[in-house]
Amino acid sequence: MIVGDLKPLEEIISAIKDYKQVLVLGCxxxxxxxLSGGEKEAxxxxxxxxQMQHYKGTxxxxxxxxxxxxxxxxxxxxxxxxxxxxxxxxSLACGAGVQTLADALEPLPVIPALNTTFLGASxxxxxxxxxxxxxGDCILIxxxxxxxxxxxxKSLFNGPCGGSKGGYCEVGQGIPCAWAQIVARLKKMxxxxxxxxxxxxxxxxxxxxxxLRRRVRTGLGEGSGNR
Amino acid sequence: MSYFxxxxxxxxxxxxxxxxxxxxxxxxxxxxRRTLKHNMTKCARCGQCWRVCPQNAIEFQHLLVGxxxxxxxxxxxxxxxxxxxxxxxxxxxxxxxxxxxxSEALCPRHRQSYAxxxxxxxxxxxxx
Numbered sequence: 001m002i003v004g005d006l007k008p009l010e011e012i013i014s015a016i017k018d019y020k021q022v023l024v025l026g027c028x029x030x031x032x033x034x035l036s037g038g039e040k041e042a043x044x045x046x047x048x049x050x051q052m053q054h055y056k057g058t059x060x061x062x063x064x065x066x067x068x069x070x071x072x073x074x075x076x077x078x079x080x081x082x083x084x085x086x087x088x089x090x091s092l093a094c095g096a097g098v099q100t101l102a103d104a105l106e107p108l109p110v111i112p113a114l115n116t117t118f119l120g121a122s123x124x125x126x127x128x129x130x131x132x133x134x135x136g137d138c139i140l141i142x143x144x145x146x147x148x149x150x151x152x153x154k155s156l157f158n159g160p161c162g163g164s165k166g167g168y169c170e171v172g173q174g175i176p177c178a179w180a181q182i183v184a185r186l187k188k189m190x191x192x193x194x195x196x197x198x199x200x201x202x203x204x205x206x207x208x209x210x211x212l213r214r215r216v217r218t219g220l221g222e223g224s225g226n227r
Numbered sequence: 228m229s230y231f232x233x234x235x236x237x238x239x240x241x242x243x244x245x246x247x248x249x250x251x252x253x254x255x256x257x258x259x260r261r262t263l264k265h266n267m268t269k270c271a272r273c274g275q276c277w278r279v280c281p282q283n284a285i286e287f288q289h290l291l292v293g294x295x296x297x298x299x300x301x302x303x304x305x306x307x308x309x310x311x312x313x314x315x316x317x318x319x320x321x322x323x324x325x326x327x328x329x330s331e332a333l334c335p336r337h338r339q340s341y342a343x344x345x346x347x348x349x350x351x352x353x354x355x
Binding site: 067220 | 278279288
């Protein structure tokens with residue numbers, strides 16, 4: 001799932017301070033699960049932003065809302081009520097949600113409250129770590145289900161570097177060496193020979209190097225009605 | 228509680244069933260009757276049914292905002308001074324077994340004043 005972190009408060013304040021009425025909108029999907037941008041966080045943020053001490057003049061008026069997924073343009077247009085007088089939307093969604101809102105609501109400004117960081121998973125309650133870089137050409141079959149592109153600091157393809165010590169990455173912060181993990185995993189699977197297989201150089205085009213990526217699945221129709 | 232609701236425009240064409248990515252919609256055809264069914268646990272609320280319905284019959288808003296369903300109702304013990312809700316009898320038993328003592332049914336505020344009242348008053352009690 002997509003993980004993000006709330007932006008520093010000062011940055012958010014400087015973005016919204018000149019508006020008189022702001023809708024603070026949470027998203028009910030990924031950012032709710034990683035406790036960054038759900039309805040609760042939207043309410044907490046709105047409460048904090050209402051404090052007078054953050055502003056020279058009057059704080060904006062805040063309304064709080066949340067929708068299941070901000071990244072679905074037609075759902076947003078149909079079901080998200082924007083209160084009259086709203087001058088800007090402060091979105092707690094990931095970048096996909098912020099941009100969908102911006103497209104759907106233009107020219108109303110949509111301001112991001114989160115820094116979207118990575119595609120990740122929860123290792124234990126409260127900890128999410130990066131797992132996937134979306135390279136578009138998955139090699140997990142060769143690495144025992146551990147991605148060196150996402151989980152090796154240097155995205156190495158051929159094994160650990162000299163900085164791998166005791167199973168940890170020289171970058172520190174308790175980050176395990178992805179290649180140490182891969183070798184251990186392949187051993188457990190009795191597939192250590194995979195480690196020695198030679199593969200062609202990676203094509204990075206599917207990874208975004210050739211421009212924005214899209215998925216098209218035909219046969220879904222245009223939708224009906226006036227949406 | 229029904230989250231997936233259709234209005235009177237539904238004509239049973241089954242476009243929604245055919246197009247549901249999560250297989251959360253189904254259909255029972257029995258005798259002269261067709262019944263559309265929905266499985267909330269499979270539903271991803273992706274909106275594909277709503278988009279594909281040629282009759283605009285799906286009231287998707289009920290999948291976004293809905294009523295609360297009761298889960299369980301237990302007996303409740305209240306603070307014997309102010310009536311603030313405290314815990315269920317089962318929870319009280321758990322607390323008592325961990326503390327190895329009976330617990331007074333008191334809220335944090337009244338528990339404090341009760342504990343204070345157990346101390347001897349200054350001037351009273353033992354030697355001065």
